Amino acid sequence: xxxxxxxxxxxxxxxxxxxxxxxxxxxxxxxxxxxxxxxxxxxxxxxxxxxxxxxxxxxxxxxxxxxxxxxxxxxxxxxxxxxxxxxxxxxxxxxxxxxxxxxxxxxxxxxxxxxxxxxxxxxxxxxxxxxxxxxxxxxxxxxxxxxxxxxxxxxxxxx
Numbered sequence: 001x002x003x004x005x006x007x008x009x010x011x012x013x014x015x016x017x018x019x020x021x022x023x024x025x026x027x028x029x030x031x032x033x034x035x036x037x038x039x040x041x042x043x044x045x046x047x048x049x050x051x052x053x054x055x056x057x058x059x060x061x062x063x064x065x066x067x068x069x070x071x072x073x074x075x076x077x078x079x080x081x082x083x084x085x086x087x088x089x090x091x092x093x094x095x096x097x098x099x100x101x102x103x104x105x106x107x108x109x110x111x112x113x114x115x116x117x118x119x120x121x122x123x124x125x126x127x128x129x130x131x132x133x134x135x136x137x138x139x140x141x142x143x144x145x146x147x148x149x150x151x152x153x154x155x156x157x158x159x
Contacts, residue, residue, distance in 0.1 A: 002039035002051050002139075005071060007032060009151060010058030020101050021154060028150035037141040040068065040077050049076045057148075059083070059155050066138070079137045083156065086133075089126040090156045096122055123149060 007029055017025060038055070040048040049070045056067035063080040070076050096119045103112045127145035130152065134140060140148065 002037060003053070004032060004036050004038045004055045004144075005052035006054040007151070008054070008056045009155060010056060010060075010065075011155065014155070017154065020097075024150055025154050028147045032144065032147040032151075036144040036147065037139070038144060039139040041136065041139060043136075049074060057151055057155060064152060064155070066134075068138075077137070079134075081133045085129050086126065086152060086156060089122060089129055090153050093119070093122045093126055093153055126153070 009025070038051065038053060040051075040053075042048060052071055053076055054069045054071065054073075056065075056069070058065045058067070060080075062083055064083055064086070065078065065080050067078050068076040096115065100112070100115045100119050103115050107115075123146060126149040127142060130149050131140060131142075131145045
């Protein structure tokens with residue numbers, strides 16, 4: 001059962017999300033819980049508890065924190081990632097999302113599709129960065145990385 005069964009975002013210090021961002025967050029969490037792949041590899045010749053896992057995501061001291069627990073609440077792992085590798089891709093993603101949300105209201109489908117393709121490309125780049133940063137700490141598939149990247153964007157830009 002190498003998967004996430006529960007996810008919690010520590011967004012206590014964030015402003016309320018816009019309706020669009022709240023919808024993205026709800027969809028990402030729902031899709032993530034429905035289908036994901038998340039495994040903790042053995043480290044330093046010690047085995048880590050098997051999943052399913054509860055995952056807490058937060059930003060603390062300018063670092064992205066993954067707090068991983070077992071289903072019964074026992075600590076499985078915690079790792080902190082620098083936000084620096086994510087800054088530009090998150091910024092680009094938010095800018096293209098703003099363009100997309102505006103386009104949906106005003107532009108013809110062909111132009112919306114072009115913007116959406118760019119949005120997906122940037123999202124894929126963010127997912128790739130996440131997978132690289134988690135190497136050796138957690139093993140995730142591409143779809144899980146995409147959904148987690150969406151949640152990181154919510155935390156990174158304060159809702």
